[in-house]
Amino acid sequence: MSDSIRPSIWRIVRQNLRRNLKLFLLSGLGIVIGISAFVFFLGLSGGVRKVVLGDIFPINRIEVIAPKTTLTGLSAPVDDALVAKVRARPEVAAAYPRMRLSFPAEGRGDLFGAQLYFPLGGFCDGMDPTLLVGDPAAEKFKDWDELEAGKMAACDPAGKCGSSDYYCSALDNLCHHRVPVIVSRHMIELYNGSFAPAHGLKRVGAAEEAMLAKFMRSVKFRIDLGRSAVKTLAVNLATPPESHEAQLVAITTKAVPIGLTVPIGYIRRWNQKYLGDESIKHYSSIVVDLKSKGMVADFVSWVKATGYEQEESYAENFALVITIVTLLFIVISLVIIGMSAVNIAHTFFMLISDRRKEIGILRAVGASKADVRRIILGEAAAVGLGAGALGVVLGVAAAKTIDFLSNRFVPNFPFKPTTYFLFTPALILGALAFAVVFCVLGAFLPARRAANLQPAQALAS
Amino acid sequence: MSAVEPIIKLVDIKKTYGQGKGRQDVLRGVSLDVARGDMVALVGQSGSGKSTLLNIVGGLDTADSGTVVVDGNDYRKLDDQKQSRLRNERIGFIFQAFHLLEHLSVLENVALPAFFADRSSNVNDRARAALDRVGLADYAERRPGMLSGGQKQRVAIARALFNHPILLLCDEPTGNLDSETGRGVIELFQELNREGLTLLIVTHEERVSQAAKHVMRIADGLLVDQDSRSVELSTPAHVRTGT
Secondary structure (H helix, E strand, O other): OHHHOOOOHHHHHHHHHHHOHHHHHHHOHHHHHHHHHHHHHHHHHHHHHHHHHHHHOOOOEEEEEOOOOOOOOOOOOOOHHHHHHHHHOOOEEEEEEEEEOOOOEEEEEEEOOEEEEEEOOOOEEEEOHHHHOOOHHHHOOOOHHHOHHHEEEEOOOOOOOOOOOEEEOOOOOEEEEOEEEEEOHHHHHHHHHHHHHHHOOOOOOHHHHHHHHHOHHHOEEEEEEOOOOOOOOOOOOOOOOEEEEEEEEEEOOOOOOOOEEEEHHHHHHHHHHHHOHHHHOOOOEEEEEEOOHHHHHHHHHHHHHOOOEEOOOOHHHHHHHHHHHHHHHHHHHHHHHHHHHHHHHHHHHHHHHHOHHHHHHHHHOOOOHHHHHHHHHHHHHHHHHHHHHHHHHHHHHHHHHHHHHHHHHOOOOOOOOOOOOOOOHHHHHHHHHHHHHHHHHHHHHHHHHHHOOOHHHHHHO | OOOOOOOEEEEEEEEEEOOHHHOEEEEEEEEEEEOOOOEEEEEOOOOOOHHHHHHHHHOOOOOOEEEEEEOOEEHHHOOHHHHHHHHHHHEEEEEOOOOOOOOOOHHHHHOHHHHHOOOOOOHHHHHHHHHHHOOOHHHOOOOHHHOOHHHHHHHHHHHHHOOOOOEEEEEOOOOOOOHHHHHHHHHHHHHHHHOOOEEEEEEOOHHHHHHOOEEEEEEOOEEEEEOOOOOOOOOOOOEEOOO
16 A cells, blocks of 8 residues: 555545544444435435326416406407417417317227227317427327328228328218327326226226337227217207217327317317307417426416416425425435434544544644644545435435335326336435535534644643 | 854743643743754753643644744744644654554655645655665554554654654654664764754753753753753853743
C-alpha cells in the first residue's frame, strides 16, 4: 500500500473508514432502515400514483362540458370557437373535441368465441384522430372515408375486398376501410368485472390481453346505425338503418372511459345523416391535456370563469389521498433517518473522543481546522453514501419481492399493475442525497468539536 | 539582538490554565529570542511551563497575551490556515511519546505532512530519503507497533524532517529512550544543527542540555537563567525575564 503514496485527505478518510468499519456499519444501520423505508414508500406511492392518476384517472386530463344546469335553461355551446379558445390557453398541451353518437345504434361482434351484442347509442364517441399521435395505433386510427386510401374500387363478384382491413358495403357495393375503434382499459375491467361473470363468459386475463394486443385487428364487429334493442324508440329516425364494419386498433388510456371511440369524422357524418345539420354544430365536450398537473387549478378557474364546467373526475380526490399517505410515509421515513442522524452524531462524538491524540498529531504536522472538519465530514458522507446505497438496494429488493408475490399469488383485480412501484433516478439519487446529508448533519457538531480541539491538549490526552 | 532577525521571538508571553481557585499561571511574562541556526535547550522542573512554551512557539497552544513571531510570522496576524501551513512547511515536531499513527505504515507516518501540504511531489522518494537519513530505510512497510522505542523516535524525527523544516521543536525527545539510543538521537540533532537547522529542545536531561549551544532555564513561569555557552548576542539580554 505504501509503495506509491498519493497523499490526500480522502486517503485518510478511507483508512479511518476501514479501521472503524464495524462501528460505522452499526451506526449506519438506522440510515439503512430509514432510507430503505423512504425508497420503498416513495416508490410505492409513485407506482400507485402512476396507475391511479395515469391509467385510471389521468390527473392532467380535464374534460370541459357545458353547464348541466343554468338559471335561464340556456347554456353556452361547446363549439369550434370554444375549442380554439381552449387551444390558445397557455396551460393546454392539446385539446380534442368530443362528439357523442346521439341516436340509437348497436354493435355485434365476436370476442374469444363469444357472440357479443351491445348498445352503442350514447356509448360511442368521436375524437380527433390526432389524439393518438405518437401511438403506433395512430397509423390505423384515421377517418378513412375522408382519405384516398380509404376508398377502393367496387367489391368483387363474391362481395369481397381483398384485404381484411376493408369490407364490402351493402350501401354502395364499394370497398370501405373498416371503422377504426379504440377502447380504454376501463372497458376490459368492466367486461371482466361485470359483463363476463354475468354472462358466464371467460375473463380477459393477462394472456388474453396479450393476445388481444398482438392480434388487435382481428377483433372485428359490426355497427348497426338506427337499430336498437329498445323496442319503443322515443326518437323518430327518418333514415333507414345501415351497417358499417369496424375493427379494434388499440386499447389505450386516450380512449373515452366507457364505450367505443372512433375518429370524430364518422360520428359527425352519422349524426348529420340521422339527426340533421343542427346536431353537428356542438360537441358533447372537449378533452383537454394540460402541460402539467400543476396547471390544473389555473385552467379549471379559467373554465369556470368562461361559463363552462369541468366534468366530474375523481383524480383530484385520489391525488389528495395519495399525497397525504405519501407525506405520512415520508415523515415516518424521515423520523427514522433523523433518529439515525442522532445516532451518527453519538458515534462521531465517541470516535472523536477516542481520536483526540490522533487529531493533535494531524494538527501538529500541518492539518488545519478545516482539514480536520473535512476528514470527519468525509467519513460521515461516506457512511451516508454506503448506508444509503444499501438502503436503496433493500428498498428496491423488498418492492421486487412484493411484485413477485403479487404477480404469483394475488388474483387479478381491476387495473392490477405488474408492478406497484415506480423507482425513478430522481428518487434513487434523492434517497442517496438524503442519507449523505443526514449523516453529514449528524457529524457536523462532532466535526466542529474536533476541529476546535486545542492541539496541545489533544496531544496530552 | 543579532543583525539577523531571530527565528523565534517571544515578547511577554503569559498563559493561565483554569479559573478561580484552580487557576494556574503557567507562563508569567516570558520574552526570548532564538537565533537562526541555534540549538537551545529549555530546561526546568516538571510543571515549570517549558512544554507549554514550546507548544505556543509551535502554534499547538495559544498564549493568553504577548507576541509570538516565528520565522517573521506574527501569530496574531495568521489565521488557522496560514498557521497550519507554517507548521506544515517550516516547523517539525518531535515528542517524548513519539505520537505515531499506529494504523499507518512507517512510510505513511513519515509522509503524513504531505497529506496536508498545498503541493506534494515525489512523496514516496522524499519519505524514503527521510527514513534513510535516520537509518530506518528497511522499515518502511512496518507498522509502528513492530518497532522499538528508539526506532519509533527516529521515525518521528524522519516525519519532522520530511518537509525540510527550518525549525525543530522537541519535547523531551529522549525521555522514553535508553541511554544508548538517546545518545544516537542527540548526535543526530547535533548533525542537523550543523547543517543549519534550528532546534528548541525541552528537556530535563543533562546530556541533552550539554549538547545544546546554550541553555535557558524556566521556573515558575519565568525564564530565570541562561547558560554562558550561548552564542554571542547583540542585545543586552538575549533572554529576558518577564516583566
